[in-house]
Amino acid sequence: MDSQEFRKHGKEMIDFVADYWDTIRERQPLPDVQPGYIWNLMPNEAPKEKETWEAIFGDLNKVVVDANTHWHHPHFFAYYPTANSYPAILGDILSAGLAPIGFTWKSSPSCTELELVITDWFAKMIGLPSMFLNQDPGPGAGIIQCTASDSTLVALLAARARAVKLHSQGQSWMGKLWKSDIVNKSWQLIQKHSSISNGSQAAHDSAKMINPDSSLFPRLVAYCSDQAHSSVDKAALLAGVKMRKLQTSRGSNYSLKGETLAAAIKEDRAQGLIPFYVVATVGTTPTCAVDDVASLGKICQPEGIWLHVDAAYAGSAAVCPEYRYLTAGTELVDSFNFNAHKWLLVNFDCSPMWFRDATEAEAYFSVDPLYLKHEHQNTAADYRHLQIGLGRRFRSLKAWFVIRSMGISGLQTHIRSMCVLAQRFADLVAADSRFEIPAPVHLGLVCFRLKGENAASEKLLKLINEDRRIHLVPAKAHDIYFLRLAICSTKTTSDDILFAWKVICELTERVHEDII
Numbered sequence: 001m002d003s004q005e006f007r008k009h010g011k012e013m014i015d016f017v018a019d020y021w022d023t024i025r026e027r028q029p030l031p032d033v034q035p036g037y038i039w040n041l042m043p044n045e046a047p048k049e050k051e052t053w054e055a056i057f058g059d060l061n062k063v064v065v066d067a068n069t070h071w072h073h074p075h076f077f078a079y080y081p082t083a084n085s086y087p088a089i090l091g092d093i094l095s096a097g098l099a100p101i102g103f104t105w106k107s108s109p110s111c112t113e114l115e116l117v118i119t120d121w122f123a124k125m126i127g128l129p130s131m132f133l134n135q136d137p138g139p140g141a142g143i144i145q146c147t148a149s150d151s152t153l154v155a156l157l158a159a160r161a162r163a164v165k166l167h168s169q170g171q172s173w174m175g176k177l178w179k180s181d182i183v184n185k186s187w188q189l190i191q192k193h194s195s196i197s198n199g200s201q202a203a204h205d206s207a208k209m210i211n212p213d214s215s216l217f218p219r220l221v222a223y224c225s226d227q228a229h230s231s232v233d234k235a236a237l238l239a240g241v242k243m244r245k246l247q248t249s250r251g252s253n254y255s256l257k258g259e260t261l262a263a264a265i266k267e268d269r270a271q272g273l274i275p276f277y278v279v280a281t282v283g284t285t286p287t288c289a290v291d292d293v294a295s296l297g298k299i300c301q302p303e304g305i306w307l308h309v310d311a312a313y314a315g316s317a318a319v320c321p322e323y324r325y326l327t328a329g330t331e332l333v334d335s336f337n338f339n340a341h342k343w344l345l346v347n348f349d350c351s352p353m354w355f356r357d358a359t360e361a362e363a364y365f366s367v368d369p370l371y372l373k374h375e376h377q378n379t380a381a382d383y384r385h386l387q388i389g390l391g392r393r394f395r396s397l398k399a400w401f402v403i404r405s406m407g408i409s410g411l412q413t414h415i416r417s418m419c420v421l422a423q424r425f426a427d428l429v430a431a432d433s434r435f436e437i438p439a440p441v442h443l444g445l446v447c448f449r450l451k452g453e454n455a456a457s458e459k460l461l462k463l464i465n466e467d468r469r470i471h472l473v474p475a476k477a478h479d480i481y482f483l484r485l486a487i488c489s490t491k492t493t494s495d496d497i498l499f500a501w502k503v504i505c506e507l508t509e510r511v512h513e514d515i516i
């Protein structure tokens, strides 16, 4: 394909995507395909000779679009939203078009520096303390990770490195309390990088063994609430450390409190374990519960236990002053993450993460082979030190386009209108005596169930997803099974909420008929 053809087909592709969005309502949220559908539609081998673009384009609907789950359909209410918008798509086109890999400052200065600015913008938009800003003279830093799962794992690995350092060297955390806060840094990420990058050089260049001290790992224990996301479990599995899930209660709206953590830490220390990492969730996946970050921080901070906040979904709402409580207590946390790709109109992937002190992660993750060295590495930010992979996309472009196209006020309107729709649905549920709301309605999520045994709600969900006019997923908090309706699509209107409720009521009749 040459540039002339690219211009032509590129415009066709834009039209294709715009048509998809304009007609998405005519589809159903879930496709009618079965696993393995694709084998009848595709040749078994790659084509030997090149094909025309028309032939490729002609297959798109049949192979891809018709078998897609339409997350942006106005009747898609499952999981949590995944964001998208035209400015975001345009940003991604530019990212793909320029296609740099921004692992060091030198590998793409604009990729690195736009990200420094955009993560500062995001931090200010959601009310994070200034210590997290790239522009702040302290050791804090912001980066855009791929997913919330990456952020939780990266924070865990940095926390594990801190624990090993403190315990193997017999250091007392008290002596170190945020000492690095008073180290001066230039506005860039930096000086930090220079001091640490030497550690792994020797191992990389020569035939030595890379041999981190893992002797302490079996004694390490991390904590999260029993409502935390599965990615938190996965981080512990990947890192080979224990993760203790602390019990929450319906009475406290499934929120984890400092006192529960303090009791667990005491018990575990008595067993000879070393508490080192806590994940607080702001907006849990089952019910959008919010852990008590301030009280958890008061336990963690004096002890040097790393406190990470997973605000994947709810964090976006903090762009509105009335939801700023979602970032309360963050002056006591070591790292914070939310997914702009969930609820802030930036398409996947865009997961900003902040470190209170990025030098800790950098010290642990730093590798510095000759081919990555550059003359500015003592004064410029190299994002590769704060993530798992080496390569990184130009993710800040789409965020930049979205924020500028919408303005903060446009983003606030977007969040608020989705919360209003959730409340509208909750009002319908609350007015029907067959149903109950098992956890407070929070932001764009409504949890609801048929009163009585779980079986009735399980049946209802099955009927809903077989019916296919709307799509929901269930959740369980402790032993209570319920349905979740999350406002996901920017195309969902008040009429769509009425429609969803009508479908639910119609199918509820059948639940009772069958069960009785």
Ligand SMILES: *Cc1c(COP(=O)(O)O)cnc(C)c1O
Binding pocket: 080, 146, 147, 148, 149, 150, 229, 231, 281, 283, 284, 285, 310, 311, 312, 313, 339, 351
């Ligand atoms: C969605 C979600 C995640 C997972 O997000 P990814 O970016 O897909 O890893 C993690 N935690 C919470 C609370 C979530 O809602």
